[in-house]
Amino acid sequence: MRSVMIAASAIAAMVGALAAPALAQTDEIERMSRATRQALAQTKTAGISATERRLRELADGGDLSAAAALGQFLFVDMADRPAEAKAACDYSEAAADAFPSARHNLATCFYEGRGRERDLERARAEYERAADAGALRSACALGNMLVRGEGGPADPEAGAAACRRGAEAGLADAETDYAIYLLEGRGVARDQETALAYLNSAYDKGHPNAAGVLGLVYLNGDGVETDLERAKTYLTAAVERGATRMILPLAGLRLRLATEGASGPEDVDLDEIAEVRDLFIAARDGSQNPAVRQRAEQGIEMLAPFLD
Numbered sequence: 001m002r003s004v005m006i007a008a009s010a011i012a013a014m015v016g017a018l019a020a021p022a023l024a025q026t027d028e029i030e031r032m033s034r035a036t037r038q039a040l041a042q043t044k045t046a047g048i049s050a051t052e053r054r055l056r057e058l059a060d061g062g063d064l065s066a067a068a069a070l071g072q073f074l075f076v077d078m079a080d081r082p083a084e085a086k087a088a089c090d091y092s093e094a095a096a097d098a099f100p101s102a103r104h105n106l107a108t109c110f111y112e113g114r115g116r117e118r119d120l121e122r123a124r125a126e127y128e129r130a131a132d133a134g135a136l137r138s139a140c141a142l143g144n145m146l147v148r149g150e151g152g153p154a155d156p157e158a159g160a161a162a163c164r165r166g167a168e169a170g171l172a173d174a175e176t177d178y179a180i181y182l183l184e185g186r187g188v189a190r191d192q193e194t195a196l197a198y199l200n201s202a203y204d205k206g207h208p209n210a211a212g213v214l215g216l217v218y219l220n221g222d223g224v225e226t227d228l229e230r231a232k233t234y235l236t237a238a239v240e241r242g243a244t245r246m247i248l249p250l251a252g253l254r255l256r257l258a259t260e261g262a263s264g265p266e267d268v269d270l271d272e273i274a275e276v277r278d279l280f281i282a283a284r285d286g287s288q289n290p291a292v293r294q295r296a297e298q299g300i301e302m303l304a305p306f307l308d
Contacts, residue, residue, distance in 0.1 A: 027134075028099050032065035033058070040069060048078055059091055068095035068102040075105060085115030100135035107138065124151030131162070140166040140174040147187055160187030167198050175202040176210045183222075192223040203234070208241035215246065219253060228257060244286050248296055251279035255299065265306045273306045
């Protein structure tokens with residue numbers, strides 16, 4: 001087994017990744033207007049488009065609960081339309097004083113620079129206001145900024161503690177982020193056992209980053225016995241759940257498994273090699289990171305003798 005510090009260096013960049021709009025909390029659902037609750041309840045039968053049209057009608061008529069819900073809907077790409085970031089941020093800002101989840105989404109607008117000019121100081125302030133209003137997810141988002149020193153002075157201990165509160169409440173985002181801090185020993189003492197417990201909890205809730213981190217931990221043998229098949233299962237789940245940064249590690253692992261012990265093209269499964277090549281292509285074409293693109297291109301070139 002290798003030191004857990006290797007895992008930390010491999011997965012640190014995943015903290016707070018794949019940011020998504022906050023869902024309404026239980027107390028917020030109770031404060032939604034009857035019309036908004038009805039519109040949301042009919043989504044399965046009426047469809048997303050019909051729900052959005054109804055929410056727009058209500059929000060434009062002054063229903064803040066509809067505005068909060070619409071801000072969440074519009075921030076996400078749907079099958080029949082791309083995300084409408086500016087509109088999502090506008091509706092979230094209109095509802096921010098009434099619904100902490102809407103303020104969280106507004107903060108995310110400023111943090112990501114989607115629908116608003118990127119402004120880390122404003123994002124940090126909005127996350128803090130949402131956290132003070134009881135939004136635990138905002139507390140960990142603020143915590144991540146404190147750990148990294150984004151938008152203001154760094155305070156790793158306070159940041160990790162904020163994510164711990166969300167993790168203890170069972171929020172998958174916070175469980176994943178706090179687990180990474182436990183693996184890194186960043187703002188909190190290293191604790192592999194607790195980190196794995198939180199990662200497994202978040203994984204069971206469907207969290208993509210939790211799957212990716214678990215895959216890297218078992219791939220590298222970081223504080224655990226190396227288990228390549230288990231790593232493959234987790235990395236595959238991560239990619240299927242949308243963690244595109246895990247495509248390259250998955251491709252590399254599948255290539256390793258497919259060619260281990262092979263003396264030439266006749267000893268490998270060419271269908272598997274073709275799928276691995278497709279993964280390398282997806283990693284190359286889906287990343288703006290020059291290092292990722294270079295490594296993916298090298299993988300593609302490495303497979304050429306098998307497929308020519």
